[in-house]
Amino acid sequence: MKSVLHRGPLAKLGDLSETRYWVYLLLFPSLILLLLVVAYPTLYGFVISVREMRLTRPGLNGWVGTKHYVAMLSDRVFWISLKNTAIWVTAAIALEVAMGFVAAVALNRNVPGTKLFGVLILLPYFLPNVVAGHMWALLLDPRLGVINDILVKVRILSSYKAWFADPATAMAATIVVEAWHGFPFFALLFLAGLKGIPEDLYKAAAVDGAGPIRQFRLITVPMLRTVITAAVILRVISLVNSPDLLLVLTGGGPGNATQVLSLYAFQTAYREFNFGYAGALAVVMFVILMVFATLYIRLTRVSKD
Amino acid sequence: MQVTKREFLVATAALALASGMRSAQAATAINYWHHFASQSEMAGLMKIIELFGKSHPGIGVTQESIPNSEYMAKVSSAVVAGGRPDTGMVVAERFADLTAMGALVDISERVKGWKGKANFPENRWTGMSQDGAIYAVPAYAFVDWMYYRKDYFEEAGLAGPPKTFDEFLIACRKLTNPAKGRYAFGMRGGAGAFKYVIDVMEAFGSPIVKDGQAAIDKAAAVEAITFYSNLFVKEKVVPPSAPNDSYRQIMEGFRTGQTAMVWHHTGSLIEISAALKAGEQFSTAPMPAGPKAHIARVAYAGNGIMKDDHVDAAWDWISFWGEKDAAIALLEATGYFPASTAALDDERIKSNPIYQAASQTLDFGRLPNRFVGAAGWSESVVNPSFQSVLTGQLTPEQAVDRMIEGLEAALR
Amino acid sequence: MLKTSRGRRRMADVLTYAVLLTMTFFCLAPIVWMFLTSLKTEADIVTSQMQYLPARITFENYRAIWTQSNFPVLITNSLVVTTITVVICVLTGTLAAYAFSRLSFKGREKLMLGYLLVRMFPAVMVIIPLFVMMRTVGLVDSRFGLALAYTSFLLPLFVWMLKGFFDAAPKELESAARIDGSTRLGAMVRIILPLARNGLVASSVFIAIAAWNEFIFALMLTTGQGSRTWPVGLQLMVGEFQLPWGVLAAGGILSILPVVILFAIVQRAMVQGLTAGAVKG
Numbered sequence: 001m002k003s004v005l006h007r008g009p010l011a012k013l014g015d016l017s018e019t020r021y022w023v024y025l026l027l028f029p030s031l032i033l034l035l036l037v038v039a040y041p042t043l044y045g046f047v048i049s050v051r052e053m054r055l056t057r058p059g060l061n062g063w064v065g066t067k068h069y070v071a072m073l074s075d076r077v078f079w080i081s082l083k084n085t086a087i088w089v090t091a092a093i094a095l096e097v098a099m100g101f102v103a104a105v106a107l108n109r110n111v112p113g114t115k116l117f118g119v120l121i122l123l124p125y126f127l128p129n130v131v132a133g134h135m136w137a138l139l140l141d142p143r144l145g146v147i148n149d150i151l152v153k154v155r156i157l158s159s160y161k162a163w164f165a166d167p168a169t170a171m172a173a174t175i176v177v178e179a180w181h182g183f184p185f186f187a188l189l190f191l192a193g194l195k196g197i198p199e200d201l202y203k204a205a206a207v208d209g210a211g212p213i214r215q216f217r218l219i220t221v222p223m224l225r226t227v228i229t230a231a232v233i234l235r236v237i238s239l240v241n242s243p244d245l246l247l248v249l250t251g252g253g254p255g256n257a258t259q260v261l262s263l264y265a266f267q268t269a270y271r272e273f274n275f276g277y278a279g280a281l282a283v284v285m286f287v288i289l290m291v292f293a294t295l296y297i298r299l300t301r302v303s304k305d
Numbered sequence: 306m307q308v309t310k311r312e313f314l315v316a317t318a319a320l321a322l323a324s325g326m327r328s329a330q331a332a333t334a335i336n337y338w339h340h341f342a343s344q345s346e347m348a349g350l351m352k353i354i355e356l357f358g359k360s361h362p363g364i365g366v367t368q369e370s371i372p373n374s375e376y377m378a379k380v381s382s383a384v385v386a387g388g389r390p391d392t393g394m395v396v397a398e399r400f401a402d403l404t405a406m407g408a409l410v411d412i413s414e415r416v417k418g419w420k421g422k423a424n425f426p427e428n429r430w431t432g433m434s435q436d437g438a439i440y441a442v443p444a445y446a447f448v449d450w451m452y453y454r455k456d457y458f459e460e461a462g463l464a465g466p467p468k469t470f471d472e473f474l475i476a477c478r479k480l481t482n483p484a485k486g487r488y489a490f491g492m493r494g495g496a497g498a499f500k501y502v503i504d505v506m507e508a509f510g511s512p513i514v515k516d517g518q519a520a521i522d523k524a525a526a527v528e529a530i531t532f533y534s535n536l537f538v539k540e541k542v543v544p545p546s547a548p549n550d551s552y553r554q555i556m557e558g559f560r561t562g563q564t565a566m567v568w569h570h571t572g573s574l575i576e577i578s579a580a581l582k583a584g585e586q587f588s589t590a591p592m593p594a595g596p597k598a599h600i601a602r603v604a605y606a607g608n609g610i611m612k613d614d615h616v617d618a619a620w621d622w623i624s625f626w627g628e629k630d631a632a633i634a635l636l637e638a639t640g641y642f643p644a645s646t647a648a649l650d651d652e653r654i655k656s657n658p659i660y661q662a663a664s665q666t667l668d669f670g671r672l673p674n675r676f677v678g679a680a681g682w683s684e685s686v687v688n689p690s691f692q693s694v695l696t697g698q699l700t701p702e703q704a705v706d707r708m709i710e711g712l713e714a715a716l717r
Numbered sequence: 718m719l720k721t722s723r724g725r726r727r728m729a730d731v732l733t734y735a736v737l738l739t740m741t742f743f744c745l746a747p748i749v750w751m752f753l754t755s756l757k758t759e760a761d762i763v764t765s766q767m768q769y770l771p772a773r774i775t776f777e778n779y780r781a782i783w784t785q786s787n788f789p790v791l792i793t794n795s796l797v798v799t800t801i802t803v804v805i806c807v808l809t810g811t812l813a814a815y816a817f818s819r820l821s822f823k824g825r826e827k828l829m830l831g832y833l834l835v836r837m838f839p840a841v842m843v844i845i846p847l848f849v850m851m852r853t854v855g856l857v858d859s860r861f862g863l864a865l866a867y868t869s870f871l872l873p874l875f876v877w878m879l880k881g882f883f884d885a886a887p888k889e890l891e892s893a894a895r896i897d898g899s900t901r902l903g904a905m906v907r908i909i910l911p912l913a914r915n916g917l918v919a920s921s922v923f924i925a926i927a928a929w930n931e932f933i934f935a936l937m938l939t940t941g942q943g944s945r946t947w948p949v950g951l952q953l954m955v956g957e958f959q960l961p962w963g964v965l966a967a968g969g970i971l972s973i974l975p976v977v978i979l980f981a982i983v984q985r986a987m988v989q990g991l992t993a994g995a996v997k998g
Contacts, residue, residue: 010902014902026816042838124744144762146750184744188923189923227885238836265839286838
């Protein structure tokens with residue numbers, strides 16, 4: 001085996017892998033790529049947030065310092081969006097993690113037919129956001145919606161309900177749609193993580209007399225910890241940043257009942273053409289995410305030690 | 306990195322090749338951004354391109370469709386970052402924002418020397434002008450009117466469509482029967498609700514903007530919002546889904562027989578005619594008049610030049626849309642009302658009773674409000690405030706206060 | 718003892734099926750409805766009397782989407798963009814993920830967070846400067862340019878996911894190989910990569926799906942037919958004065974088909990990867 005590897009440039013690379021430059025060599029390609037593509041846009045985003053940049057009022061453009069950030073403090077819609085973002089993301093992630101975990105554990109038991117179930121359960125994730133949004137809009141439609149029809153037929157509802165027209169149900173309905181669309185992400189990741197846990201660990205634990213619950217708590221959860229951490233962070237980021245689903249389902253309404261930060265920033269930029277303020281909103285979202293990620297990573301590491 | 310570079314070279318080579326091919330086909334190639342999407346709209350556009358190709362063999366037009374909801378995002382980023390098209394579609398509601406961001410080229414001089422100008426009365430040009438300069442050639446118009454179920458009206462013993470808000474309210478009460486799942490009026494409360502909220506405010510005598518200043522008359526506006534929202538809150542003559550109902554939902558409500566009246570414009574006639582029988586099941590009427598003013602919008606849409614590179618070819622293309630042939634081709638495919646009087650005199654419009662309401666509206670109809678930031682204010686302030694009145698979270702007074710506050714901020 | 722354990726096993730199997738069936742129903746029912754919708758005429762969809770099964774099956778919706786949207790071109794573009802994205806991510810990201818998982822160096826945590834930061838800046842604000850950059854190098858309206866843009870936010874996703882899987886692979890095997898005289902490179906290629914193979918496939922599938930479904934960047938960075946992707950073409954079906962439910966549903970069904978096929982192929986590879994890992998373990 002060893003002799004096969006020790007030939008020509010590969011051998012040199014093998015030697016190089018023993019030096020302290022190895023790590024830089026590994027990181028170099030991805031780092032360069034990211035810096036090339038992302039550095040300028042990100043800087044631009046920060047600069048724009050301290051400038052006035054309203055496309056429809058070119059006369060006002062120029063440096064304004066913290067004006068946008070100060071304005072945000074007294075912006076009612078900003079605070080509503082902040083609150084809604086927190087609720088929306090927390091509820092959706094909690095649902096998705098729970099459902100993803102249950103699905104992964106069930107799939108990991110490898111009962112006959114698992115392969116088919118695996119593909120079917122992942123189907124929602126394959127749909128583009130735009131399609132998923134329109135599809136659920138049709139399912140829950142107050143006139144054409146089959147869900148309403150079924151609920152009326154089994155007498156849970158007396159008449160069709162307009163789920164997205166009532167502030168009390170609009171948020172919950174969008175969370176269910178998001179959970180439907182997003183939980184396969186966790187299911188697939190958790191499943192791959194579970195498969196990586198060696199069977200021996202469970203066998204050893206069983207010999208030591210640990211029941212399934214103890215095995216789960218002592219082996220499954222700790223072994224999956226990094227996968228869970230990574231999955232949750234990544235999902236939080238994409239949920240906070242992507243407005244498409246809400247854009248299709250409610251557009252932030254009724255009132256501002258489902259308005260979230262990403263949607264607000266998008267509308268500020270491309271409906272009011274106020275790029276400066278939208279930039280400031282984006283920076284705030286960025287800072288919130290950064291603080292969250294740092295705390296979350298620290299927290300999960302502390303509990304591991 | 307080597308792979309990257311090679312890919313890069315291949316990509317650029319392919320691009321160069323593609324653009325070379327395009328310019329080989331015709332002496333001048335221009336591109337055209339639009340938001341036509343449906344089959345009928347595309348058929349109309351293709352017909353116009355075909356007609357244009359015959360009369361202008363030296364110019365090749367590449368049409369590029371942009372989803373309507375993302376049209377302004379795409380144009381505004383092209384303005385900031387470059388990559389503007391030669392020509393683009395301009396609808397009335399977007400005109401003020403487009404000129405303010407400098408997306409359109411001044412074409413006043415060319416219009417002056419254009420023989421087709423005579424076919425367009427002055428009011429066609431107002432919607433396409435800013436500070437005395439013209440930026441687009443009008444092509445077609447959306448005329449606001451009311452669709453109503455003729456059979457439902459007869460059933461309820463109503464003689465004809467309501468002419469005033471008072472008659473409208475009486476008709477609403479007679480036509481509603483929740484037990485049958487039938488409501489009188491398909492109110493638009495979701496996206497786009499602002500359109501009619503503003504109309505009703507003006508119908509009650511409150512202006513919106515005067516001389517660039519916020520000019521909402523609070524008392525009149527509160528009265529208007531109270532009247533309009535009460536159709537849902539108190540009278541319950543509007544489907545319970547109204548706060549989230551936008552264009553699609555009100556149309557589906559009307560087509561499935563849930564509602565007896567909807568307010569929209571001529572652009573949806575084809576869709577409704579496909580589901581209901583014109584003249585028997587449904588008919589059209591001018592919008593009812595409010596206590597202080599009779600409001601209905603006439604929104605002209607046209608085409609403008611967005612960059613200077615091929616101005617002559619671009620002008621030929623956008624002015625072609627104003628010619629009778631092109632206007633009739635569009636009308637035949639889509640039913641969109643021509644802006645040119647030469648085309649309006651066509652038999653197909655004059656002899657069709659369904660279009661009478663639109664022809665009447667042309668006499669008294671107003672252009673949509675045009676001020677910079679109108680779209681942003683309407684959608685981000687008027688919509689949510691009005692929705693909150695419908696859902697009981699705000700009183701009409703509070704909603705009007707927010708609208709005034711938002712309008713002042715938008716104009717500042 | 719044996720009896721109770723077998724009984725418990727059966728119980729667990731029943732429970733497993735119950736869970737799987739419920740979840741499958743939850744996931745599948747909306748898609749089945751979409752499929753039925755795609756076979757209905759508009760009159761059967763927009764109706765006051767709920768029509769569960771199509772009264773008359775029509776393929777008109779599929780025909781409409783095929784002819785109206787220039788479907789083959791859009792799908793090809795999506796495929797090309799997705800492939801380039803995945804290739805770039807796998808080539809560069811695997812190395813980085815390995816470094817983060819197995820090597821300790823100064824500033825490792827900070828750098829990892831740095832990768833994540835890249836993903837955190839909302840797309841809304843990145844688009845315009847990205848467009849400016851792409852224009853200067855002539856990559857606007859090109860599939861390669863779009864793939865590069867995708868890489869900017871999918872590469873961090875890939876690295877982070879894959880690092881999780883590398884972490885889960887036992888360190889002992891690698892140490893053993895190193896004691897046997899294998900270089901770090903050798904241990905990486907021969908021990909870690911096979912062990913984390915299913916993770917590698919899973920991570921690739923995720924970024925492939927994300928690239929396949931991406932909308933905002935595709936919309937803003939492409940205009941012409943030559944590089945426009947499928948989701949943008951699909952959004953174009955949603956007209957201003959018409960929303961043809963049947964056509965939209967047909968588009969939805971067509972857009973998951975390629976992904977399902979890809980996944981069916983990949984799943985076999987995943988299972989093989991698992992067994993390979995199990996044998997070594």
